[in-house]
Every structure is written in C-alpha cells, then in structure tokens.
Amino acid sequence: MDFILSGFLTAIDLLRRGDAETYSAIFATVRVSSYSMTASLLIGIPLGFLLGYCKFPGRKQIRLVVDTLLALPTVFIGLLVYAFLSRQGPLGQMGLLFTLPGIAVGQTILALPIVMALSASAIENLDRRLRITLISLGANRRQLLLSSLWEVRHGILAAALTAYGRVMTEVGISMMVGGNIKWHTRTITTAIALETNKGLFAMGIALGLVLMAIAFIVNVSVSFLRKR
C-alpha cells in the first residue's frame, strides 16, 4: 500500500512544481483532443442532423452502420490509421505518422460516430410540435434549422461530452499512431501505460489525477451550460 500512497504524494509534488515531462504529456493530450473534437463536431453535428431530421433512401442502413461504429475498438482504428499513414500506405506522403495531427485523425474517426449517432438520436426525439411552432411563429427554412438545433443543444452537448470522454481516455490510437514519443506524441494515457510498466507510479498517478480534473472541469462547464 505504501507505494500507492508515496506515488500519490509524489504526483502532487510533480504537478505542483510543474514537472516538464508530466506537463508535456498533458499539453499533448489537450492539443490532440482539441483537434479531434473540433473536427468531429464540425463534421458530426451536420451529418447527425441530416441523419436524424431528413428522410432519404438508405437512411436506416446508414444509421445501422453509424451505430455499429460506436463499438469500434481503438486499437483497430489505430491499426487502420497506421496502415494508411505509414510510408507504404496511401496517405504515407503526408507525413502524419507519429505526429499529433496523425493521432487526431484516428481520434476523429473514434469520435465521429458518437457525435453523429447521439446528435441524430437527439434530433429524432425532437418534439414534432417544435416544427409547427417555429413555422407558425414565422421562421423560414434556415431559421427553422438553426432554432431546431438550438432546441436540441443539450442533447448535442451530451453527444460532445461522451465523445470527449472517449477521446481523452483512449490509448490504442495514441499508442499506435503516435508512437508514444517523449516530448512529442506522448499523451496522458500512453504515459500512464508506459510509466506503470516501468514501475513508476508517481507520474502515472499524477497524470491520472489530471485526467480526472479535466473530466471534472468539462462536466462542471457542461452542467453550467445546461442551465442556460
């Protein structure tokens, strides 16, 4: 038990005195998750809206595929992205392998089905009376779309939050596509895995605490936004 307690105390110390290696992993995580979340929200919300709002042939089949992709294992995404970005892969010349943008590509693939499926569900559950209300108050087609999106903001926020949770905590993609390169592509989760393997619990616990703190801050912000 002592090693856990001492690891915990050292972790606090590492964070307090701004240990460069620890903070490098934290910043790498924040950067890469920001890239992937921005991309997945920008692509996923409109696609989710289309999927939930519009009736078109093949919609059910697409929905089934998106729902299936919710269960994509991160190591499989890592494998696919690695294959595409490696030198002999079709996107090898882009030089994204072992870079943060490369990890972000994989994490976007991970987050996209979550954002799409949960946004589509939120929009499908929109009250049919909302459309009547908006049109009868004078909304044109564009205002109808924007106001409908605003009405499901809590559902979309929940979708974003769920996707963020997956992105922040995944190891497979970061490890395979990023390569866990110190000062460069080492993220919180890959660092925890590595440091624990080395028997260095302190840094692992420190990073785990940061992960928890980020999750807490995001949740507090979301619950504040929900009230608005």
Place this chain on the structure above:
Amino acid sequence: MASDDIYQIKGLEHSFGKEPVLRVDSLKIPPAAIVGLIGPNGSGKSTLLNLLGFIMAPTRGDILFKGRPAVPFSGDVRFRVTLLDQEPYLLRRSVARNISYGLELRGDREQLQDRIAAALDWVGLPEKEFSGRQWYELSGGEAQRVALAARLGLQPEVLLLDEPIASVDAASAERIKAATLRARSEWGTTLVIASHDWQWLYEVCDVVLHLFKGRMFGQERINIVFGPWQPRGDGTWQKILADGQAIVVPPPPKPAAVAVFTDAEIAPDTGDSPPVSHSGVLNGVVSRLILERDGRDVIAVVQVDQLPITVKLTRQAVEKRQLYPGRQIGILLRSDRAVWI
C-alpha cells in the same frame, strides 16, 4: 382578380399516405370573421388548421390567401398567419424569450420589453412574475397562455387556434375567450378555432363549421349515428336504441355505415305529454340550450336515449314551445336526407 376573402379554398384534398384525411370542396373565410370548426377526433380539424396555417401544403388543390395562392414559408403568409397548436410547445427558453422569438424573426425589436409585458397582460399573466420564468417552471394552463401570448404579441392577421381550451380550467378558458375576441375587435384579426367544446365555440364564433371523417358539412348541424343497421323487411333499415326506439333509414351501403343527418327538427307539438313515438319521431329530453353569439338563434341539445341530437331554433320558437332543460319533446330526423359515410 383580388378577393375580399382572407381564405378561399376550392377542391382541397389532403392525404397522409394513400388515405385522404380531409376533403374541402369549397370554403371562404372573410376578414375579421371568427370561424369555429367542430367535429370528433379524426374529423380533420387539426389537418385543416395546419393547412390554413401553411405549416404544410395540401396534396391537391389550392389555398388562396387574400386571393393569391400561398404555400408554406411564402413571404405573403409567413408573418401574417399564426397557429396555436393543440398542445402548444414552448421553446426551451424563458417566457420572455418565447414571446420575443416571433418578433425577433420579424426584425422587430423596438420596445421589446413593453410588448412582452403587454402580450402577457392580454392572457392575464403578470409580467414581473412570469417574464423571467423558464419553460419548465409553468403549469399546463400557464404554458398554454404563454403560447397564446407569443402569438398575440405578433398582432397576427389570422390566428388559428387548435383546441385552445382543451386542457385549461374555466378561468383560463374565459381569459382565452376574452383575448381572442379582443384580437378581432382591436386588430381585425381573423380567427379559426377548432374545439370539441361546442358550447364554447357557439359563444365565441360567428360561424361554426362541422367536420366528420375528413368531410366538411358546412354550417349544417350534423348529427352522427353509428351503425350497425338492421334490415326491417320492408326495404328500410333501422338502428334500435337501448330504450327501444328505432331510427329508420333507407338501405345503408353497408350494415356498419355511419349516417350523418344534416337536418334535425323539433317535431310539431301534438299536445301529447310526453309525446307519442310514431314514425320518424324520436322522443328525447332537452339537455342544453345555447344562445348563439348573434343572439338570434338557439342551439338545443336533445338527448334521445344516449344520443345527443342538436337542433337550431329561433328564440321565438324556444319561447313558443316552452323549451327548457328537462322538457320532453319529439325530434324528427330526416332519414331521406341522411349522408352515408
């Protein structure tokens, strides 16, 4: 050619899937009229209101608004017609922002606060108490009134109300009635109101139109008698009521057909008390008398067994026949003019 009518409908049909749910051969609604729509569930009232509100386009036929064909989202109607749905939906925001939403869509932000207060006042909700409340902090009746205030705040040319008093208490119903009548008198708003409560409708409306199973019977008061019908052996068919009286009709298209009687009359006074049941006359008891809004005519509801039959009479006829709730009278249903559905 421009028309004086707000709405003109000809040959309108609307279907959900393959089945037509509403057919209106012809309908004209003049400006500043208050028109009531009455009919049981599934009669097409809400569909008609959605079409008049340009929420959706009819499957067939045109709706002319002020003499010009109009479609959903068209500029001619978008800011002029508004509909209050049966169960109004409040936007996920405060009461004040619900009321200001329509005004903001119109780019009309002048004295917004005053206008929100005025709209709330119309429906009897104090601004200080309600303006800042969120949508989830309202009772059903309050939400209904806020939704109405959001429409009244727009000073619409046409206000369509779908079952506005279905889920509110008597005081709210009275408020809603006062607000709708005031909208007509102050702004010349044309109102079309659908309701089950025909006593309320007759009190408020200039004209009440009857709908049944997607067909419009116009201003004729319809009395609906459901099958099954049984053959009598003499070429006519009948429905035996629980008290033993029979409604005799010509052969129906099928035994389960629904007969719509467009005319019902009080049978001539034969001096019998209670009246003797004879061919074509049904014995009933007057259950309600309602004075129409113009004060000239009276609608009498006569209960024949479990069947309510409505009859229109002049005030003089009511006085002459000494009609009052509880009085037994004979009713003539013109079976030769029954419409089968």
